Each structure stands twice: as C-alpha cells, then as structure tokens.
Amino acid sequence: MSQTVSPASASYAALCAEVRRFHARQMQLLDSGEAEAWAATFTEDGLFAPPSLPEPVRGRAALAEGVRTAHAALVAEGEVRRHLLTTEVVEEPVAGDADGAVRVRSYVQVVATRKDEEPRLILMCVCEDVLVSEDGEWRVRERYVTRDDRP
Template identity: 35%
Template sequence: MTTTAARPAEAPYVSAELYAEVQAFYARQMSLLDGSDIDPVAWSQTFTEDAVFGTNMQEEPDVGRAAILESLNGGLKHIHGQGPVDFRHWFGMVDVQEQPDGSLHTRYYALAMATPQGGSLKIRGHMLCRDELVRRDGRWLVSRRHLEADGLPA
C-alpha cells in the first residue's frame, strides 16, 4: 500500500453497506480508547498479528500487534499522566477503495482531542490516515496503518 496515492476521481465508490461497515469498524475501534473505560488490549486486537503501524513522527514503524500495543500504552501513559482527562477521537472524510483481493484501502482525517476535568478542549493533533483493512473470520482488521501528523514532513 502506498501512502501518497490519491483516489482517482473515476474510481468506483463502494456500496453504502460496505461504507457503513467501515464507519462502524472505526467507531468501535476508537471507542476502545476514548472515555474513562479504555481497553488498549481490545484495541490492539483490531489489528492483524503482523500489522504494520507507522507515522511521520517515528523513524521505523511498529510491526506486530505486541509492538503496536506497547507503543500505544506509552502514548496513553503520557496523555493520562497529565491528570484526569477525557480523551476522544473523531474521524471524517473517510474514503474507501475496494481492492481486487477483497482488502480495503481507506483514507481519512483524524482529530485527537483531550479535555482536562474542569478545563477546555485541546486538540492534540490532526492527522491524515491511511489504512489497509482485511477481513478475517468475518470481521475487519487493520493490516497496515500510516499516520501523517500535520506540520511534519510526510
């Protein structure tokens, strides 16, 4: 999966049913990290065992579910180590491209927001996200994710 290819204007759209499945997948995935009842292990299980998770903020991507979970736990410790906070994600402008092998390439924008108790909303970051989703045992999993934080080299 490339990280710089844009969706051609003439590419066919996926069905409304498939698009809704992808939206539901992301809503469920990210709800595992939002609020006071987070479940990082369950979130990590939305990735394949050999998934690759990279960003333009790291030199090398995390490879494998265990490495992704370890990296996530470090980030959550940093966020929640600053005191009680409501942490939320918002995904929008989701584009879905079905591939000949049945996998999906998605492209979307994400906001990560934190609101300290009694404080004001702080946007922690805005990202351009690209995923490859694969269906395993009747459910979608992320096999590749690449995040590009605004303001940094791609």
C-alpha cells in the same frame, strides 16, 4: 429516484457501514486505553506507521504496549484524548485483487481535554488504512498516519 438499488450500490453501502463501525469502535477503544482490544483490530502482524516514531510498529504485542504506555501517561496527567475520524473515502477492493483489501483515506482530529479546561485540538492527521477481512471482522493490515504540522 428509483427505489431499485443495484447490487453494486447495495454492496458498497454495506461495506461503508461496516467500515464505519470498525473505525468508530477502534477509535473508542484507543481513547479508553483498551490496549489489547485495540491491538486486536490489527492483523497479527499489522503495521502502524505513526508520525511520532521513526520506525513503524509491527504486530499486536508491540501495538498494545504502545497504547498501554501512552494511556498510562495520559491518566497520570489527567488528560482525556479523543480521535475523531471523519471525511473518509472508502475505496472498494480492486477487481481481481486476491486479498480483497479495502483502502480508506480519512481525516482524524485529536482533541485533548484536562479537568476544568476547554478542549484543545492538538493534532490534525491524515490516516491511510489498508483493511482486510479475517473471520468476518475487518482488521488493519497497514496504517500510515501523517500530521499536518510536520510536512
């Protein structure tokens, strides 16, 4: 293989490394119950359409409130949850697309563990994100999540 890397290839590799860090940090914040920091990974009016709610959640205040409530319930039950994001397809911005949005479709496993019990794979999800760059940081403008057990 030639050691010469085209600018397009170098650009895509850099994008993927950034998106991967973004997603990993975001999932770890969620699992740690850091509600405000997690909400800040969305745009100010970011939309999150989870499978568990009839209507999407919009805006950081509502996003943070959702995580705070959910995490408090988990702590009360003594359960730790992990969101494992894998098999992600990162689609570069379409040429001429003014907002430079990046689309990512990934698989997310949700694993729940209680004290002295084996971990359980409780959800298998598909996550479709529209990411935009703001102040040098990637943020979720829109996120659509579906569960395989609710076709």
